[in-house]
Amino acid sequence: MSVLLLARRTIVQFPRNPILLGFSFAPVLMMFLVFGALFEGVTRLPGFPTDNYFEYLAPTAILLTTVPGIGNAAVALASDFQSRYVYKLLSAPISIGSIVLGRLLGDGVRLCAQAVAVLLLAIALGAHVETGIPGAALMILLGTLLGIVTFGVLTANLALRTKDAAAVQAILPMAYLLIFLTSAYQQPEQIDSPVMRIIVDANPAEHVLRPMRELMLSGYDWPHVGIAAAVILALGLIGIPFTVRNYRSVYR
Amino acid sequence: MLDGLERVLDELVQLAPGLDAPDVGTDAIVVERLAKTYADGTDAVRRVTFRVAAGECFGLLGPNGAGKSTTVGMLGTLVRPTSGLASVAGFDVVAQPREVRRRIGFAMQEVGVDAFATARELLVLQGRLHGLRRADSAHRAELLLAMVDLSAVAGKRLGEFSGGMQRRVDLAAALMHLPAVLFLDEPTEGLDPRARVAIWDALERLRTQLGVTIVLTTHYMDEADRLCDRLGIIDRGSIVAEGTPAELKATVGGDTLEHVYLHYTGHTFAPTDGALVALETAA
Numbered sequence: 001m002s003v004l005l006l007a008r009r010t011i012v013q014f015p016r017n018p019i020l021l022g023f024s025f026a027p028v029l030m031m032f033l034v035f036g037a038l039f040e041g042v043t044r045l046p047g048f049p050t051d052n053y054f055e056y057l058a059p060t061a062i063l064l065t066t067v068p069g070i071g072n073a074a075v076a077l078a079s080d081f082q083s084r085y086v087y088k089l090l091s092a093p094i095s096i097g098s099i100v101l102g103r104l105l106g107d108g109v110r111l112c113a114q115a116v117a118v119l120l121l122a123i124a125l126g127a128h129v130e131t132g133i134p135g136a137a138l139m140i141l142l143g144t145l146l147g148i149v150t151f152g153v154l155t156a157n158l159a160l161r162t163k164d165a166a167a168v169q170a171i172l173p174m175a176y177l178l179i180f181l182t183s184a185y186q187q188p189e190q191i192d193s194p195v196m197r198i199i200v201d202a203n204p205a206e207h208v209l210r211p212m213r214e215l216m217l218s219g220y221d222w223p224h225v226g227i228a229a230a231v232i233l234a235l236g237l238i239g240i241p242f243t244v245r246n247y248r249s250v251y252r
Numbered sequence: 253m254l255d256g257l258e259r260v261l262d263e264l265v266q267l268a269p270g271l272d273a274p275d276v277g278t279d280a281i282v283v284e285r286l287a288k289t290y291a292d293g294t295d296a297v298r299r300v301t302f303r304v305a306a307g308e309c310f311g312l313l314g315p316n317g318a319g320k321s322t323t324v325g326m327l328g329t330l331v332r333p334t335s336g337l338a339s340v341a342g343f344d345v346v347a348q349p350r351e352v353r354r355r356i357g358f359a360m361q362e363v364g365v366d367a368f369a370t371a372r373e374l375l376v377l378q379g380r381l382h383g384l385r386r387a388d389s390a391h392r393a394e395l396l397l398a399m400v401d402l403s404a405v406a407g408k409r410l411g412e413f414s415g416g417m418q419r420r421v422d423l424a425a426a427l428m429h430l431p432a433v434l435f436l437d438e439p440t441e442g443l444d445p446r447a448r449v450a451i452w453d454a455l456e457r458l459r460t461q462l463g464v465t466i467v468l469t470t471h472y473m474d475e476a477d478r479l480c481d482r483l484g485i486i487d488r489g490s491i492v493a494e495g496t497p498a499e500l501k502a503t504v505g506g507d508t509l510e511h512v513y514l515h516y517t518g519h520t521f522a523p524t525d526g527a528l529v530a531l532e533t534a535a
Binding site for chain 2: 013094
């Protein structure tokens with residue numbers, strides 16, 4: 001129950017910070033405007049999977065929303081430490097785990113809503129979701145969960161450890177690296193190089209982006225969806241012990 | 253300020269069955285050889301022992317860094333003791349922290365509020381986290397906002413509040429679940445004299461009418477003299493004297509708590525002549 005109450009607080013809080021709300025959409029809008037204009041011609045290359053470049057961009061744009069966007073949860077958590085509000089919350093019979101989960105859940109819901117907005121923008125620009133609304137929902141769910149178990153857990157741990165919003169903000173650009181090192185940004189000839197292939201294959205974002213792109217462009221590929229789910233689950237299981245360990249640093 | 257306090261407290265008294273207070277005559281707080289050494293080796297609290305009876309107001313006086321906040325932090329389950337025992341309302345602070353938190357309210361030295369929340373939202377959330385139903389929490393929030401004279405700004409965000417107003421919200425939040433034991437770490441720091449007196453009135457009435465046990469730390473001797481039944485003077489992590497204000501004054505032969513404080517802590521803040529000369533030269 002406390003997790004839901006704290007998640008609600010997160011959802012109510014976000015629109016009250018217009019700068020944060022505005023800039024959380026900025027990278028995606030720039031991607032659509034700049035890349036859409038620059039690379040629209042690639043759709044005419046032989047073998048390109050779609051004739052609408054925004055259709056190809058949409059899954060990556062969703063990841064660009066969810067993965068860096070979840071970092072705001074950790075920044076807000078660290079801000080709660082700096083304002084000492086977290087200790088007011090902890091004077092109630094709840095655990096720090098509830099506070100972290102409430103943050104991640106609330107921001108997860110918020111990111112789902114933002115991802116829907118991004119997808120609607122792509123559709124307005126002529127994109128089409130091959131698998132319809134269920135596929136779109138699955139795509140957004142995968143993108144949001146990836147954000148939570150990778151960057152969300154990493155930055156939440158950093159917030160627990162440092163209790164410093166500036167330290168958490170410093171690491172936010174790393175989220176873009178996770179997405180840039182996927183097949184969305186690497187040309188096929190680069191991916192043919194063994195080093196880049198290893199990097200892209202080892203990148204968990206690639207294994208989630210692949211089924212997302214298929215859901216958008218071609219249809220359900222359940223083996224790839226299963227791999228994405230397994231990657232998300234594995235990362236979640238790895239993150240839990242680290243997070244539990246860092247909980248302890250909260251109680252001085 | 254605190255218009256309608258009688259009405260507010262009357263309504264709060266009606267809600268008192270939720271208080272779950274220890275019986276009068278028993279010890280609400282038992283502290284035995286409690287110690288805290290931080291990771292950097294600082295011995296903040298050294299084997300402190302004291303008891304606070306149910307319904308009593310116990311004050312901890314001491315200089316900055318004496319260990320007051322660490323002591324109440326340990327009793328409030330926010331700081332882990334290194335050794336010793338402490339129980340609050342019959343529950344061990346280390347083994348049963350949730351049970352302790354259900355029964356305590358905590359207003360900390362550094363006010364913790366959510367700048368993006370309104371005063372009303374913050375109080376309602378605090379009540380809900382203590383298990384109150386939404387309607388009960390909303391009703392109690394209105395009563396407590398009236399008690400701290402903030403009803404008119406209940407819908408404003410806390411980021412727009414002055415430090416003193418935030419402190420009053422923080423105090424109201426600590427009372428949302430009508431705790432049996434209230435920890436107040438310098439509760440009137442930064443408040444204007446009028447607000448301080450009003451808070452004192454509210455605390456006295458909460459104690460007499462609801463039987464709340466209060467532990468407060470303060471630098472204000474007049475506050476300690478007016479509110480506290482007993483005092484512990486803490487210095488360098490140890491309690492160096494304990495008793496009623498009258499007993500302590502009689503012991504040192506002084507007529508104010510300032511005498512008591514200086515007698516036991518031995519600290520004065522008089523700059524040396526050399527320092528004054530250096531300051532004058534610099535000016």
